Amino acid sequence: MDIQVLGTLGVRIDGVSITPTAPKARRVLALLALHADQVVPVSALIEELWGEQPPRSARTTLQTYVLQLRELITAALEAGGKESVTAKDVLSTCPGGYQLNTGGGTSDVWEFERLAGLGYRAMDAGDHQRAARVLREALALWNGTPFADVEPGPQLEIEARRLQESRLCALDQRIEADLRLGRHRELLSELTVLVSKFRTHENLHGQFMVALQRSGRRSEALDVYRKLRTTLVRELGLEPSAALSRLQHSILLAGPDKAPAPLQPAASRLAPLAS
Secondary structure, three states: OEEEOOOOOEEEEOOEEOOOOOHHHHHHHHHHHHOOOOEEEHHHHHHHHHOOOOOOOHHHHHHHHHHHHHHHHHHHHHHOOOOOOOHHHHEEEEOOEEEEOOOOOEEHHHHHHHHHHHHHHHHHOOOHHHHHHHHHHHHOOOOOOOOOOOOOOHHHHHHHHHHHHHHHHHHHHHHHHHHHOOOHHHHHHHHHHHHHHOOOOHHHHHHHHHHHHHOOOHHHHHHHHHHHHHHHHHHHOOOOOHHHHHHHHHHHHHOOOOOOOOOOOOOOOOOOOOO
16 A cells, blocks of 8 residues: 555555545545554544534444445455455454554655654764755655645644644754755755745744855845844744844854854744645
């Protein structure tokens, strides 16, 4: 089984899609796919479909969606000539819930988390070349917003935010690795877009300031700080963090030809993630 949720939903058995077109059945599959090889409680699936006020027929209706998924799984298994495996083996009923079994298959979320972990460990070890490469591979797995073509319920909304936060952390570290490798000019266009999208994300603004300063654009680096401070005060009632203030001060003192010290990671104030 091949699972993709970092963008549009795609679940395939031997290349044959088992993704339904019905919105609620897609929602059920999305939650099962995200937690593949784990039991997803019936209560979580019901909450995903109907929120806090499910109908009395919720369990029966959920069983109908499971049957629809098993019909698609059966068709995929038959197309692949897997007569020894049944739909109930792939989508099994467990005490308290259901489990989508991958049979040793792949998931883009699993691969992203594996590569991101390798990248973070490379950063900790000071291997910025490897960190940048591995984190770039991890980020390349993303094809858009998680579950982009699924109408999410409360469970998927939470999971989508969690995944996007994980992506933003990986992106932050990949940019940091590139800065430490002297790729500041290459980062300018990317960071221009990112600070516009994440208007209160301090680390990204700090990285943009460093890249601009190292590219000989000191006044623009200071202007990035001024704009961020205005946004933070107006929208959140907060001043920039001590780390960002120190970076701004170091740029003021450094002069146009001296590169500032790298921004030390600090707790970021995040703008709402784009959906």
